[in-house]
Amino acid sequence: MDSKNKKYPLELATMPGFAGSSAYYLRYEDPHNDKALVSKVANDYWGNVDLYVGGTEHATGHLIYSRFWNKFLHDYGYVKDEEPFRKLINQGMIQGRSNFVYRIKGANKFVSFGLKDSYDVTPIHVDVNIVSNDVLDLEAFRNWNPEYRDAEFILEDGKYVCGWAVEKMSKSMYNVVNPDDVVEKFGADTLRLYEMFLGPVEQSKPWDTNGIDGVSRFLRKFWNLFFDGDNFSVSDAQPTPDELKSIHKLIKKIGQDIENFSFNTSVAAFMICANELTALKCNKRAVLQDFVIVLSPFAPHIAEELWHRLGNTTTVCDARFPDYNEEYLKENTVKYTVSFNGKARFTLDFQPGASKEEVEKAVLENENSQKWIEGKPVKKVIVVPNKIANVVV
Secondary structure, three states: OOOOOOOOOOOOOOOOHHHHHHHHHHHHHOOOOOOOOOOHHHHHHHOOEOOEEEEOOHHHHHHHHHHHHHHHHHHOOOOOOOOOEOOEEEEOOEEEEEEEEEEEOOOOEEEOHHHHHHOOEEEEEEOHHHEEOOEEOHHHHHHHOHHHOOOEEEOEOOEOEOEEEEEOOOHHHOOOOOHHHHHHHHOHHHHHHHHHHOOOOOOOEEOOHHHHHHHHHHHHHHHHOOEEOOEEOOEOOOOOHHHHHHHHHHHHHHHHHHHHOOHHHHHHHHHHHHHHHHHOOOOEHHHHHHHHHHHOOOOHHHHHHHHHHOOOOOOHHHOOOOOOOHHHHOOOOEEEEEEEOOEEEEEEEEOOOOOHHHHHHHHHHOHHHHHHHOOOOOOEEEEEOOOEEEEEO
């Protein structure tokens, strides 16, 4: 009751918390129905959930309860599917990368990691947000804790290097990374890409801010494909075969990776394609526009910006995912490793489909072969198609 002793009516329309939280997906199918949880027509149309993505901590708190309620509703004829979810993916936990400083016992003096074995020290967790590439910000450390205001440091090469370990993220270990700080320094797209780049989605992996620079460099390299200095410079010229091969290889890879939730290998593929197009000095609209589209689910902010700079008026989210053309992916040459008595010595390029006889003849006639044969009789040449030619002497 309130301060004036006014009584409130007793709430009778209550259910256990897990009931509503475990059957909400059914309500999404028919949210405006005030007669039933979900109508038969709506449930017959939508069916069960195609994909559920959640952490392992939800296994009892949500998934088991969802199965319980869904099976109950199915037995009473309210829903058509016995199981609530068709596919489940449990994403791994992002672990923390802790940093340590080493305090000399009995003193307010700290010794750098590489010198600590010469002293009797106590390792102390330090806030990872005042450490960059394992190098401690000394002034920030002094301001971090009043106890260390007058701290002294024994440095190596003019800097204080911290130790590190992979542990569960915890405030007590000072290894919690605030994503807002990462976004402020590197941008939201870099944060998104780096989280995906850490490893397979199902595996737990350590967060390591030291590795985020590589993703940031990739995005800068990608951005530079569209510019000549500070000027936006994109050509409408026809792409070269090498440029088409690079982008269509990427389109194929990303399409497959998205279906398989292999986001970490997608980021690696983006980096490879950006390097290839940079080496080719590619600024062709036909190539770069497709690159923007396939990157947009991973780095939506930079993709949206470049999409509009390319002259598009709608959002890149509505763009059709491009198809790859196998014709552009065919190899023009096949590289053979030429070995002598099992030891690789050099490589030769051949046309795809070259016969064993053609490969053997070209290998034996090549001037590089003579110094390895050294006038000895050739006993045989073993040719593994499209891979190896091994000369036995």
